[in-house]
Amino acid sequence: MSGFVSETSRRxxxxxxxxxxxxxxxLIALVLIGLGPLYWAAKGAVSxxxxxxxxxxxxxxxxxxxGNFSLAWDDLQVGxxxxxxxxxxLGSWAVQLFVAATAxxxxxxxxxxxxxxxxxxxxxxMFVPYTVSMVSLFLTIIDLPFLGINIANTYWAIWLPAGANxxxxxxxxxxxxxxxxxxxxxxxxxxxxTWRLLWSIVLPMSRPILAVISLLAVMHSWKDFIWPLxxxxxxxxxxxxxxxxxxxxxxxxxxxxAAMVLALVPPVIVFLAFQRQIVAGLGFTGVxx
Amino acid sequence: xxxxxxxxxTEEQAAQQGRAARSRRWRAGGxxxxxxxxxxxxxxxxxxxxxxxxxxxxxxxxxxxxxxMGTSEWVGLDNFQALFADPLLGxxxxxxxxxxxxxxxxxxPAPLILASVLSTVRRLGGVYRFLVYLPVVIPPVVSVLLxxxxxxxxxxxxxxxxxxxxxxxYPWLESPDTxxxxxxxxxxxxxxxxxxxxxxxxxVGIPQELYEAAEIDGANLWQRIWxxxxxxxxxxxxxxxxxxxxxxxxxxxxxxxFTGGGPQNATTTVLLLIFRYGFQQGNYGQAAALAFLxxxxxxxxxxxxxxxxxxxxxx
Numbered sequence: 001m002s003g004f005v006s007e008t009s010r011r012x013x014x015x016x017x018x019x020x021x022x023x024x025x026x027l028i029a030l031v032l033i034g035l036g037p038l039y040w041a042a043k044g045a046v047s048x049x050x051x052x053x054x055x056x057x058x059x060x061x062x063x064x065x066x067g068n069f070s071l072a073w074d075d076l077q078v079g080x081x082x083x084x085x086x087x088x089x090l091g092s093w094a095v096q097l098f099v100a101a102t103a104x105x106x107x108x109x110x111x112x113x114x115x116x117x118x119x120x121x122x123x124x125x126m127f128v129p130y131t132v133s134m135v136s137l138f139l140t141i142i143d144l145p146f147l148g149i150n151i152a153n154t155y156w157a158i159w160l161p162a163g164a165n166x167x168x169x170x171x172x173x174x175x176x177x178x179x180x181x182x183x184x185x186x187x188x189x190x191x192x193x194t195w196r197l198l199w200s201i202v203l204p205m206s207r208p209i210l211a212v213i214s215l216l217a218v219m220h221s222w223k224d225f226i227w228p229l230x231x232x233x234x235x236x237x238x239x240x241x242x243x244x245x246x247x248x249x250x251x252x253x254x255x256x257x258a259a260m261v262l263a264l265v266p267p268v269i270v271f272l273a274f275q276r277q278i279v280a281g282l283g284f285t286g287v288x289x
Numbered sequence: 290x291x292x293x294x295x296x297x298x299t300e301e302q303a304a305q306q307g308r309a310a311r312s313r314r315w316r317a318g319g320x321x322x323x324x325x326x327x328x329x330x331x332x333x334x335x336x337x338x339x340x341x342x343x344x345x346x347x348x349x350x351x352x353x354x355x356x357x358m359g360t361s362e363w364v365g366l367d368n369f370q371a372l373f374a375d376p377l378l379g380x381x382x383x384x385x386x387x388x389x390x391x392x393x394x395x396x397x398p399a400p401l402i403l404a405s406v407l408s409t410v411r412r413l414g415g416v417y418r419f420l421v422y423l424p425v426v427i428p429p430v431v432s433v434l435l436x437x438x439x440x441x442x443x444x445x446x447x448x449x450x451x452x453x454x455x456x457x458x459y460p461w462l463e464s465p466d467t468x469x470x471x472x473x474x475x476x477x478x479x480x481x482x483x484x485x486x487x488x489x490x491x492x493v494g495i496p497q498e499l500y501e502a503a504e505i506d507g508a509n510l511w512q513r514i515w516x517x518x519x520x521x522x523x524x525x526x527x528x529x530x531x532x533x534x535x536x537x538x539x540x541x542x543x544x545x546x547f548t549g550g551g552p553q554n555a556t557t558t559v560l561l562l563i564f565r566y567g568f569q570q571g572n573y574g575q576a577a578a579l580a581f582l583x584x585x586x587x588x589x590x591x592x593x594x595x596x597x598x599x600x601x602x603x604x
Contacts, residue, residue: 003408003492004513006504019409026406027417033478034420038427040446041435056444057453095335103332112325118333125340127591131539131560132584135567135576136347137339139355145342161339169332194324223428225542230568241430245546248434257438260431271426278426279418279486 038264045069045258052253065254072258076251081240082262085222088239091159092221093214099163100213101206104172105198109184119173126166131226137161138230157231162221168213175209176202215270215278222267351578357571368578378579380554381562385538387469388558392537396477396484397530403481404488405514418486425482433546436475437462462548465555472543472556480536484529491525492518527598534594535587559583 009015044052045068047061073079103122107115130137141157142150151157179202187201203210225241232238235246240263247256271278351368355361372378407417424432439446440461451457461471495518503517519526541560544550550557550565559579567576 003495004405004500004510004518005409006500006513008504009510022406023410026403026410027413027420030417030420034423037432037435037439038423040439044438053444056446056449099331099335102328102330106325106328106332110321110325110328112322112329115325115329118329121341122332122336125336125344127588128340128344128584129535129539129587131541131563132580132587133340133343133347135563135573135580136343136350138567139350139573140338140343140346142357145338160335163331163335164338164340166336166340194320194328198328219426225428225430226545226564230564241428244430244434248437248546253438256434260434264427264431267426267428268423271423275415275419275422279422 038268041257041261041264044254045261047254049252049254068254068258069262072251072255072262076247076255076259077243078240078259078262080236081238081243082266084237084243085239085241085263085266088155088158088228089218089221091155092162093217095159095163096165096168096217097210097213100165100168100172101198101203101210103169104176105202107169107173108176108179109197109202110194119169122166122169124166125164126170130161134227134230141231152231153234153237155232155237158221158224158228161227162217165217168217171209171213172206175206179205211274211277215274218270219267219278347577347580347584350574351581353574355573364574368574369582371575372578372582377554377557377562381557381559384469384554384556385540385558385560388473388540389534389537391470391473392476393530393533395473396481396533396537399477400481400484401488401526404485404492405518407485407489408492418489421485422482424479427479429479429542430546432479433475433543436471436478437547440471463552465553468548468552468555472540472547475547476537476540476543484533487529488522488525491522495521531591531594531598534590538583538587538590 005015005019010019043058043060046064046066047058048063048065051058051061103118106112107119138152141161142152144151151160183201183205184197187197192200223241224239228239229242229245232242235243238246240259244256244259244263247259251259350361352363352365353361354364354367403421407414407421410417427435442448442458442460442463445461447461448458451459460467462468499517499521500513503513508516539560540558541564544556544558544561545564548556550561560583563576563579563583566572566579
C-alpha cells in the first residue's frame with residue numbers, strides 16, 4: 001500500500017525524509033492525544049489533592065497514593081456502580097443478540113409472508129434517532145401498554161429497549177442471507193427442526209457477525225448515558241456513567257479521578273483484547289453510529 | 290469502483306436465485322409460515338413497544354397535556370405555542386447550530402487529514418490505528434469529566450501548559466464566548482477515531498493504478514490528493530458528513546456534564562431543552578413537541594443534503 005505517495009517518489013531521498021518527519025510527528029501527536037489524557041488521569045488518580053493544585057504539571061506525584069483506588073471503590077461506591085454497569089451491559093447484550101438472531105433467522109431463512117413488511121418497519125426506525133422519541137419512550141416504560149406495569153428504575157427499562165436496534169437486525173439478516181441455502185436443505189432432509197436449524201447450523205456458522213453485534217452492544221451500553229440517566233432514578237442502581245456525574249459534585253478531586261480511571265478500564269481492556277474485531281467491525285458498521 | 294459494478298449484479302443474481310429456491314423448497318411445509326412468525330415475534334414485540342409505539346406516541350403527546358398519572362387531554366397547538374413563547378428556544382437553536390458549525394469546521398477536516406497521513410504509513414500501522422481509536426472507547430462521561438479537569442482555570446492542564454509558552458490564561462468553560470468551543474474540542478477528540486478509520490479503509494481501497502496513471506501524466510503530490518483521492522472518496526465523505534451533522538445536532542452529554550447549559554445559557558442546546566422540559570419540569574407535551582420539530586428538522590436537513598450531494602457527485 002503506498003497510496004498517493006508513489007513508489008518512485010518514495011525512493012527519493014527528500015520524499016523519504018519528509019515522510020519520515022510527518023510520520024514521526026503524527027505518532028508523537030497521537031501518543032499525546034490518545035494516551036496522554038489516560039496517563040494524566042492515572043497520574044491524577046494517585047496524586048494528593050494538594051499536589052494536584054500546587055504542582056499540576058508534575059509527571060508523577062511525589063508519593064503515589066494507590067489507596068485512592070480502594071477509597072473510590074469503597075467510599076464512593078464505585079464498586080457497586082461498576083457492578084451495576086456490568087449487569088446493564090450483560091442484559092443489553094443478551095437481549096440484543098436474541099432479538100437480532102431470531103429476527104435475522106426468520107427474515108432470512110424462514111421468510112414468512114409478512115417478513116418484508118416487518119423488516120421495512122424495523123429499518124424505518126433507523127431514521128428516527130432515539131433521542132427524538134426519548135420522552136415518549138419514558139412514558140412507555142412507566143406504564144407498559146397492555147401490561148400496565150412500570151419498569152422504570154429496573155434494568156428491564158434499559159435491557160428491553162436496547163433490543164430495538166435495527167442495525168443489529170440488518171447485520172444479522174445480511175450475514176444469514178449469504179449462508180449457503182443447500183446446508184439448510186440438507187439439515188431438513190436429516191430431520192432437523194426449525195430450532196435445531198438455528199441453534200446447530202446457522203448460529204455456529206455466524207460467529208463473526210455475532211461477535212461484531214456483541215462488541216457493538218457491549219461497548220455501546222457501557223458508554224450509554226442519557227437513557228440510563230432518564231430510566232434509572234434510584235442512585236443505588238445507577239451505572240457508573242450516571243453515578244460519576246453525581247460524584248463529580250461531591251467527591252474529592254483525587255478520588256473522583258480514581259473513580260473515572262476505574263470506569264474507563266473495562267472498555268479499554270475490551271478494546272485491547274478485541275482491537276482487531278472492533279476495527280474490522282467498523283467496516284461492517286460503515287457509517288452507522 | 291469499476292470492479293464493483295462488474296461483479297455486483299452477478300453476485301446479487303446468484304444470491305437471489307439461491308434465496309428464491311430456498312424459500313420455494315422450505316415453503317412446502319405450512320408449518321414454515323407459523324415458525325417464521327414465531328421467530329419474528331421477539332423483534333415485533335420489542336420494536337413495537339420500544340420503537341414504533343414511542344415514535345407514534347411522541348407525535349400524539351405533542352398535542353396533549355400528559356402527566357405521570359397517565360391522564361392526558363388534547364390541547365391542540367398549546368404545546369407548540371408555549372414552546373415558541375420560550376425565549377430559550379431561539380438561544381438553544383442558535384447554540385446547537387453553533388456547535389454543529391464549529392463541529393464541522395474542526396471535526397470534518399481533521400480526520401480526513403489524519404487518515405491521509407495514516408494511509409502512507411507502512412510500519413507500525415496498528416499502533417497508529419490503536420492510538421487514533423483509543424479515545425472512542427472511553428465512556429463519554431469520563432471523557433467530559435476528564436476534560437473538565439483539564440479546562441480548570443485554576444490548576445487545569447491546558448492553562449498550565451499554555452502558560453509555559455506565555456499564552457492565556459483562558460476561561461474555557463467559564464466564559465460564554467469560549468464555552469461552546471471548549472465543548473467542540475472535546476467532542477472532536479472523543480469522536481474522531483471512528484471517522485479516521487473509515488476514511489482510512491476507503492483510502493486503502495483506492496486502486497493504486499489511478500495514482501500511477503496520474504503520476505505518469507505528471508500530477509504532483511497535491512494533484513494526486515486533490516484530483517484522484519478526494520474524488521474517489523466522494524461518497525464516503527458525503528455520508529460521514531451527514532452522519533456527523535445528525536449526531537452533532539443531538540449533542541447532549543457534553544453540555545449536560547460540562548456546563549449544565551451555562552454560563553448564561555451559552556451551551557443550552559435543543560436536546561438539553563427537551564431534557565429540561567420533560568424530565569426536570571415534567572412538561573412532557575412540550576418536550577415531545579420540541580422533539581417532533583427536531584425530528585422534522587433532521588429529516589428535512591437529510592433530504593436537502595442527500596439531494597444536494599447527489600447532483601454534486603453526478604457532475
